[in-house]
Amino acid sequence: MLFETGFLGTGAPLYLDVITLYFGILPFILAGSILFAIRKQYALHYRSQIAIFIITVVMVLLFEIGMRIDGGFMTYMEEGVMSMALFSIFLAVHIAVAVISVILWTIVLYTSFREYKAGVDMVEFARTHKRKSRLLFGGLTFTSVTGVLIYLILFVW
Ligand code: HEM
Numbered sequence: 001m002l003f004e005t006g007f008l009g010t011g012a013p014l015y016l017d018v019i020t021l022y023f024g025i026l027p028f029i030l031a032g033s034i035l036f037a038i039r040k041q042y043a044l045h046y047r048s049q050i051a052i053f054i055i056t057v058v059m060v061l062l063f064e065i066g067m068r069i070d071g072g073f074m075t076y077m078e079e080g081v082m083s084m085a086l087f088s089i090f091l092a093v094h095i096a097v098a099v100i101s102v103i104l105w106t107i108v109l110y111t112s113f114r115e116y117k118a119g120v121d122m123v124e125f126a127r128t129h130k131r132k133s134r135l136l137f138g139g140l141t142f143t144s145v146t147g148v149l150i151y152l153i154l155f156v157w
Contacts, residue, residue: 001014002014002015002062002066003015003066003069003070006018008020008021010151010155010156011155012076012151012154012155013066013070015062015063015066016063016066016151016155018059018062019059019062019063019066020147020148020151022055022056022059023059023143023144023147023148024144024148026052026056026140026141026144027137027140027141027144027145029052030052030137030140030141031137032048033045033048033049033052034133034137036048042116046112046113046116049109050109050113053105053106053109056102060102073091073150073154076154076155077154082153087153090146090149090150090153091150093146094143094146094147094150097139097142097143097146098143098147100139101136101139101140101142101143104132104135104136104139105136105140108129108132108133108136112125112129112133
């Protein structure tokens with residue numbers, strides 16, 4: 001079922017359609033959660049962050065398991081819009097930023113939640129939290145955009 005042709009009409013398997021769509025909207029979902037913080041709705045902000053993190057981890061697992069069963073990305077790669085060498089570099093940059101972002105996300109989520117619940121000094125918390133989180137938002141958005149581009153390169157262009 002997951003490996004049957006998906007609903008986007010590109011010929012890609014269903015699981016890749018679902019995951020790509022999710023990563024296409026992830027930056028907007030994250031921005032919505034950040035908007036809660038800007039509006040000082042902190043409980044909504046951290047609860048939505050935890051939920052988004054869990055859903056994203058499930059998506060990444062689905063992707064990793066799907067790819068292993070499916071035989072890897074290179075199964076789909078045909079020299080076309082991009083040479084194999086350039087595509088491999090693009091893929092490596094995407095994977096590197098993705099891995100760093102997910103590690104940073106885990107750390108920021110855990111430490112922020114613990115510090116917030118412990119009632120630390122909010123001025124100091126806000127200063128360091130905003131700095132790390134903006135960087136993290138940038139990394140996650142870059143990962144999402146490059147992920148969608150990889151899908152487009154493999155199945156559309
Ligand atoms: C679950 C743990 C988290 C808690 C408890 C938490 C809590 C907070 C709080 C209290 C603020 C307001 C700081 C202030 O201006 O006084 C804030 C702001 C912010 N948070 Fe979080 N947060 C969490 C996770 C995250 C994560 C994982 C991200 C990144 C994706 C994030 C992104 C942001 C951003 C960008 C702001 C600044 C918004 C602005 O410009 O005013 N937060 N957070």
